[in-house]
Amino acid sequence: MTSALMPLCREVVNLAARKGQTLGTAESLTGGMIASSLAAVSGASQVLMGGIVSYDPRIKRELLGVSQEIIDHPGVVSAPCALQMALGAREKLGVDLAVSATGLAGPGGGTPEIPVGTVFICVCGQGSSRVEELHFSGNRQEVRKAATLKALHMLLEELMQR
DSSP, X not given: OOTTHHHHHHHHHHHHHHHTOOEXXXXXXXXXXXXXXXXXXXXXXXXXXXXXXXXXXXXXHHHHOOOHHHHHTXXXXXXXXXXXXXXXXXXXXXXXEEXXXXXXXXXXXXXXXXXXXXXXXXXXXXXXXEEEEEEOOSSHHHHHHHHHHHHHHHHHHHXXXX
């Protein structure tokens, strides 16, 4: 874990514990980096219930409940997909807050409409959800790290409002 992530992860885990909130993840391009980063913190088992890595659209549909209509259009790299991933994770993992990340880390796969570095992150809690569209630059690993960092910041912001 990078040095920038550890203090942030510690803050997320400690705040979730103080507020009695459980956490879960639904990850595509980050491939488990969000959950893994949180799990590196001592005491994370009190709040981190689990995560679902869903690279394949079939897994997004079957495990997270992303509709085939969303998968077909606007696609798996979209705000509606990120929202349905987070909602599905909340339900399947039985958590208070779920964060999802879907996007294109590259180097291939981008289009003029959805260029490499496009990421959608959603934080979903009881009665509230927030999706952000982000555009990161850099190589594959840099995009994945940037998405993980942003997801953790969004999770922290949501916890602070609870």
